Amino acid sequence: MSDTRDPARPDAAASAFATLQVQAGYTPGTAQNTAVPPIYQSNAYEFPSLAHARDVFALRTLGNVYSRTSNPTQLVLEERIARLEGGRSAVAVASGQAASAGAILALASQGHHVVAARQLYGGTVDLLADSLADLGIDVTFVDQDDLDGWRAAARPETRAFFAESITNPLATVLDVRAVADIAHEAGVPLVIDNTVATPFLLRPGDHGADLVVHSVTKYLGGHGTALGGVVVDMGRFDFGADPRRWPQFTHPSPRFGDQVLWERFGPTGQALTVYLRSKYVHDFGPTLSAWSAFQLLQGIETLDLRMRRHSDTALEVARFLAQRPEVARVHHPGLEGSPWHAAAQRYLPRGTSAVFAFDLVATEDPAADDARLERVIDALRVVRLAANIGDARSMVSHPASMTHGHMSAQQLAQAGISPTTIRLSIGLEDPADLIADLARALDAA
Numbered sequence: 001m002s003d004t005r006d007p008a009r010p011d012a013a014a015s016a017f018a019t020l021q022v023q024a025g026y027t028p029g030t031a032q033n034t035a036v037p038p039i040y041q042s043n044a045y046e047f048p049s050l051a052h053a054r055d056v057f058a059l060r061t062l063g064n065v066y067s068r069t070s071n072p073t074q075l076v077l078e079e080r081i082a083r084l085e086g087g088r089s090a091v092a093v094a095s096g097q098a099a100s101a102g103a104i105l106a107l108a109s110q111g112h113h114v115v116a117a118r119q120l121y122g123g124t125v126d127l128l129a130d131s132l133a134d135l136g137i138d139v140t141f142v143d144q145d146d147l148d149g150w151r152a153a154a155r156p157e158t159r160a161f162f163a164e165s166i167t168n169p170l171a172t173v174l175d176v177r178a179v180a181d182i183a184h185e186a187g188v189p190l191v192i193d194n195t196v197a198t199p200f201l202l203r204p205g206d207h208g209a210d211l212v213v214h215s216v217t218k219y220l221g222g223h224g225t226a227l228g229g230v231v232v233d234m235g236r237f238d239f240g241a242d243p244r245r246w247p248q249f250t251h252p253s254p255r256f257g258d259q260v261l262w263e264r265f266g267p268t269g270q271a272l273t274v275y276l277r278s279k280y281v282h283d284f285g286p287t288l289s290a291w292s293a294f295q296l297l298q299g300i301e302t303l304d305l306r307m308r309r310h311s312d313t314a315l316e317v318a319r320f321l322a323q324r325p326e327v328a329r330v331h332h333p334g335l336e337g338s339p340w341h342a343a344a345q346r347y348l349p350r351g352t353s354a355v356f357a358f359d360l361v362a363t364e365d366p367a368a369d370d371a372r373l374e375r376v377i378d379a380l381r382v383v384r385l386a387a388n389i390g391d392a393r394s395m396v397s398h399p400a401s402m403t404h405g406h407m408s409a410q411q412l413a414q415a416g417i418s419p420t421t422i423r424l425s426i427g428l429e430d431p432a433d434l435i436a437d438l439a440r441a442l443d444a445a
């Protein structure tokens, strides 16, 4: 976990996205001098002396201890994503869920409260409304476009605001700056799940967000072969301004050698990530494997190329669907008629990513609608029925009974997901093949 701004590092000489996505975080330094970051497949790390081991264990010195908390391949991934997001430090974990859980647990504990957007990935809704509730963390869900709703929901016990920059599955676009300002008025950080946008399309930290989480599983990895998550800290939120509100960072703890994390790591923007790694990753063990970190790094090297192609193809498919009589509505912020088109133009000038949804025309007969929905989905051949997004392959799913199936009818309705909503994650195939496949499926219905 070295400082990415060390001027001696080769990647410190570059700042362009395409250079950083290939080089950031890795300095060939081993005897083998591999140009590509290697897979460090070792559970443990030798200490040169007991004195050094004691310093590392007491966090007086940062270093590798045991691969449950960090691995050198994972550290390259952390630094690379931190650089791409414009952040100061990062912790990589086993999945996007572990990243969201870790970010919230680093900020909130029993008796605390989180304000979250209603329009979240279903697994995040489960995490907030069920598992974190079990731990005594309360949540209020608000419509993410209702700025007064965010303001009104904040309480003295609130410790975080949480939202997605582009939502899964309806591709609504958050006014990141406005929600960040309200979070800061309430004295809490804004956490943004930037999975669907990726830092190539949008850097939430540039618009006031304090923490960014990713399911690296999706576009960052890009090939559907490895799960991973990351928490990036912009290093800007001043936990020292209200020490009684943030004792985990501002009070000494025996867990950290009686050090005050804010004093020791605040200046380098690492206080929160050191806390998250040393406490929750250490205690709960949501470890990213070196092999997965390696695969995710390979994906990131082509992120800008892929995100342009994903975005262009998805918009072409959305335009096609918008003209079909079987389709009642296409939820895509690149379409001129979308309520989020202006937000997309402001926040997503490079493209609008490739997760979006459309609603089939509904009738008075829900059973017949459902049968038609099944016929459409089952008729697709090029677009695969699978519960993933951000894959090189195009995928389709039915949110109400799959990814968001644990949500109540009321939660689904509030999130804008209807029984006939179909989600697409457009891959890297030729747009003509995807459009022909969708046309065939709609004809079959």
Ligand SMILES: Cc1ncc(COP(=O)(O)O)c(C=O)c1O
Binding pocket: 095, 096, 097, 098, 121, 123, 124, 164, 168, 193, 195, 196, 214, 215, 216, 217, 218, 227, 228, 229, 388, 389
């Ligand atoms: C927006 C978003 N955030 C987080 C997650 C969770 O990520 P993972 O499956 O890597 O745990 C997902 C998974 O679909 C997602 O779509």
